[in-house]
Amino acid sequence: MRVxxxxxxxxxxxxxxxxxxxxxxxxxxxxxxxxxCDLYAMGFDPVMTAAERRAHNTPHPDLSAVEHHVARLxxxxxxxxxxxxxxxxxxxILKGYFDRxxxxxxxxxxxxxxxxxxxxxxxxxxxVVCTYGAPWWLIKLVLRDPVRGVIHTGIRGLCTRHVxxxxxxxxxxxxxxxxxxxxxxxxxxxxxxxx
Amino acid sequence: MRVxxxxxxxxxxxxxxxxxxxxxxxxxxxxxxxxxCDLYAMGFDPVMTAAERRAHNTPHPDLSAVEHHVARLxxxxxxxxxxxxxxxxxxxILKGYFDRxxxxxxxxxxxxxxxxxxxxxxxxxxxVVCTYGAPWWLIKLVLRDPVRGVIHTGIRGLCTRHVxxxxxxxxxxxxxxxxxxxxxxxxxxxxxxxx
Numbered sequence: 001m002r003v004x005x006x007x008x009x010x011x012x013x014x015x016x017x018x019x020x021x022x023x024x025x026x027x028x029x030x031x032x033x034x035x036x037c038d039l040y041a042m043g044f045d046p047v048m049t050a051a052e053r054r055a056h057n058t059p060h061p062d063l064s065a066v067e068h069h070v071a072r073l074x075x076x077x078x079x080x081x082x083x084x085x086x087x088x089x090x091x092x093i094l095k096g097y098f099d100r101x102x103x104x105x106x107x108x109x110x111x112x113x114x115x116x117x118x119x120x121x122x123x124x125x126x127x128v129v130c131t132y133g134a135p136w137w138l139i140k141l142v143l144r145d146p147v148r149g150v151i152h153t154g155i156r157g158l159c160t161r162h163v164x165x166x167x168x169x170x171x172x173x174x175x176x177x178x179x180x181x182x183x184x185x186x187x188x189x190x191x192x193x194x195x
Numbered sequence: 196m197r198v199x200x201x202x203x204x205x206x207x208x209x210x211x212x213x214x215x216x217x218x219x220x221x222x223x224x225x226x227x228x229x230x231x232c233d234l235y236a237m238g239f240d241p242v243m244t245a246a247e248r249r250a251h252n253t254p255h256p257d258l259s260a261v262e263h264h265v266a267r268l269x270x271x272x273x274x275x276x277x278x279x280x281x282x283x284x285x286x287x288i289l290k291g292y293f294d295r296x297x298x299x300x301x302x303x304x305x306x307x308x309x310x311x312x313x314x315x316x317x318x319x320x321x322x323v324v325c326t327y328g329a330p331w332w333l334i335k336l337v338l339r340d341p342v343r344g345v346i347h348t349g350i351r352g353l354c355t356r357h358v359x360x361x362x363x364x365x366x367x368x369x370x371x372x373x374x375x376x377x378x379x380x381x382x383x384x385x386x387x388x389x390x
Binding site: 009010011014040045046047048049050053054057086087088089090091092093095096098099102110114133138146149150153154172174175 | 204205206209235240241242243244245247248249252281282283284285286287288290291293294297305309328333341344345348349367369370
């Protein structure tokens with residue numbers, strides 16, 4: 001499969017970077033074609049422009065600045081998101097990737113009357129690897145897991161009906177021991193070896 | 196009161212812009228001192244830098260690039276957020292305002308052992324004005340309102356215990372008539388006149 005990996009963290013020596021490397025290596029070893037998209041490394045600008053906003057929700061979205069991202073997304077059989085959760089959501093650079101690239105005419109089609117049809121029929125798998133500073137009970141019981149909700153409902157519901165998704169999440173990362181983070185890294189590596 | 200208004204939309208002729216103007220006018224007429232922060236107009240860069248990330252969660256956060264935003268936040272008695280909800284969350288430019296400005300040492304204090312103490316004791320009020328493309332049932336029943344959860348739990352729980360919050364939300368904006376949007380605008384204006 002052609003797997004688009006979207007990664008968002010500024011530091012090469014971070015745990016997120018280690019997770020990203022494990023994902024890319026395991027996918028490659030399993031024989032997949034990896035399209036590795038490191039948003040920080042490429043200096044992705046996440047701010048939707050005025051021109052893009054004006055063309056938003058029209059039949060002619062302005063994709064001029066994000067054309068290669070659109071092509072990579074359309075060419076993907078599977079998608080992997082790898083990021084740390086900051087302020088209970090995606091880092092701004094990743095949030096803006098969705099704002100600018102996952103628009104009407106690409107990710108979904110907004111029909112007359114407000115009906116929405118999926119736009120990413122080729123996508124068969126969506127796997128997410130993320131780390132939280134907050135403990136699991138705050139995310140799951142109090143906040144009811146906003147990242148999971150957005151990814152499941154948004155991507156699965158809007159863009160592609162038949163995608164199989166899986167989320168690898170490490171909660172309370174600041175309080176974890178080296179052994180615990182190493183165990184999570186290994187779990188991710190083994191998981192992606194069977195992607 | 197000194198009210199910091201954080202606004203995020205690229206178009207001056209948008210409904211979000213009309214809401215922003217109504218908020219600023221009503222606050223001014225009610226005698227408040229308005230510190231109007233238009234993130235798009237000032238070209239705010241929402242991408243947390245490598246240096247900022249490295250200093251994150253240390254006793255010495257790197258605030259060099261966002262010092263004036265930190266000062267404005269610390270000087271505020273009340274906060275207003277005015278934005279459209281894109282992809283079930285804040286626009287990237289606003290998400291990154293939280294990522295970069297609302298950090299340890301400013302919005303909260305991360306103590307040894309992982310305990311978190313509020314950092315914004317001066318904040319007494321938090322009002323939010325937002326618009327959704329999605330209908331209310333999807334946001335509230337399916338997604339369980341991720342924006343509300345993040346704002347209530349994150350800001351109220353982490354940064355200031357005694358803040359009074361109110362959210363003005365217009366759902367399913369694409370399907371609303373002019374009369375309905377005008378009614379919402381008027382509701383916001385009347386609300387902020389009694390801020």
